[in-house]
Amino acid sequence: MTSVRVHSDRLEIQLTRAEKLLSMHKDDLVIPRESIRSVTITDDPWIWLRGIRTRGVEVPLVVAIGAWKFHGGKDFLAVKGKQQAVVIDLVDEEFARVILTSQHAAELIASLKLQDEAESTPWSPS
Secondary structure, eight states: OOEEEEOSSEEEEEOOHHHHHHHTOOSOEEEEGGGEEEEEEESOGGGGOOSEEEEEEEETTTEEEEEEEETTEEEEEEEETTOOEEEEEESSSSOSEEEEEOSOHHHHHHHHHOSSOOSOEEEOOO
């Protein structure tokens, strides 16, 4: 299960070994907070997929993990089933968008809104 840590200056998305293997992405994702343009909650993450899978695994409506390439760049997905998801739009990063399924989407968005955070806040999508 992907875990996310929100820091005052960055967002860390820590992938499990299985997720790294399936996505063919060897490192965790570290996103500077100033690169986050918007964050959206969606009940159907599958409608947010765009482009074609360049590395990773996809079983439609079951799992999508890895990188998807589209005309304007790349997206990173860690989507499982038809669960609620967080869509994070980015600027000036390797990925233009990150989509993560989660049962705690509202908590993630609330923690991202905090500007004067002293410590990191753990958060884990399901």
